[in-house]
Amino acid sequence: MESVRVEAVTPPVTLGEGPHWSNIEQALYYVDIFNQNVHRYHPDTDTHTTLHIEGGPVTLVVPHETRPNVFIVSVGLCLAAVTWPDPTRSHRTSTFTTLTSVDRTKPDNRFNDGKCDHLGRLWAGTMGKTDVPDNPVPHQGSLFVLGQGCATPILDKVSISNGLAWSEDCNTFYFVDTAAYTVDAFKCNMKTANISERRTVLDYRKEGLYPAFPDGMTIDTQGRLWVACFGAGKVHCIDPSKCEIVRSVKLPTNSLTSVCWGGPNLDHLYVTTTTKMLTKEQLQAQPQAGAVFR
16 A cells, blocks of 8 residues: 655644635635634645634635635634635635525524535535534534525434535435434435435444544545544545445544645645644644644
8 A cells, every 4th residue: 555644734723624625726725613714725835824704613615616715604603705805815804795594593503514516506514512422412403505595404403514525426425424423325416406315334333433433524536435533533535335444544633623635636635633622641742733734
């Protein structure tokens, strides 16, 4: 098996999440959720800038397809459009345009992970107030699809909505509810954004991986899922046709949160991490916790 070089490429943050690679800019965007920051890392120039957004936890960031320097972000229970005047320079703002709000009867909820399908629709999920998998407020969240200015729920009774991915033919949608400790697959009708026939690809408890659990996720050109394993310090490569882990990559910190492909050839795997749930002793032993790794 080919060797892998693992390196930290950004300074640590508290809760890094939601990595998104901009192929146009050749830059990585990600968030620090409770510090309400969107981060941009540009590998070619080794530069790092931030956009601070007042208003609530910021859990996802996706560049707008046709509006330069406009980004779709979550702010609490809102999906919003925010302008970053010059992403190569750090900036602060309290101004954003709310596109839609969800879970209005559940004010303790917030958005968590989200990403766009190949038609440009944003799929994003919510979760309850507690995000410790062993003690969540169960089934408070939902998975939504944003389109035409409103968010349509497509899956309810979600505890911690997390990783999302689609097969190349878009007939299969993969999803992680972290509190269920499973990576699941659905039959997907991309035209209508309907999902059905849920099945489990991998159960982390049955595989003996508990108390570690699945978090963010991406997919490769061979149809294999790459899943950040929170608590084990590993990225697992899962072959969904075999329902088994076929490879793993160890990182020098325990709490991995999400993954995405990047680089000119999309062959660099970027991994966000956090200092969350690490003891003082663990933080001393893992000084790069909270960094983005490549």
